[in-house]
Amino acid sequence: MADTNTNNTEEIKPPESDALNEEKAYRCSFCGKDVNEVFMLVAGPAVFICDECIEKAQELVRAKKEEQARDS
Numbered sequence: 001m002a003d004t005n006t007n008n009t010e011e012i013k014p015p016e017s018d019a020l021n022e023e024k025a026y027r028c029s030f031c032g033k034d035v036n037e038v039f040m041l042v043a044g045p046a047v048f049i050c051d052e053c054i055e056k057a058q059e060l061v062r063a064k065k066e067e068q069a070r071d072s
């Protein structure tokens with residue numbers, strides 16, 4: 001009558017492989033460099049940008065602003 005063999009324990013494994021894959025996905029959306037290859041990576045809603053690309057973008061913005069300032 002006494003059933004000691006309870007089979008209602010479920011083994012839940014943490015998705016370790018998924019966490020590792022997510023870590024790998026952190027790379028610059030512009031130059032494609034890995035998070036470990038750059039000084040820092042800034043995350044957007046669905047993209048990443050590294051410090052090198054931020055500097056390049058800043059230069060482009062500065063050049064564009066100077067160009068527009070000259071025209072007016």
Ligand SMILES: [Zn+2]
Binds near residue numbers: 029030032
């Ligand atoms: Zn980059």
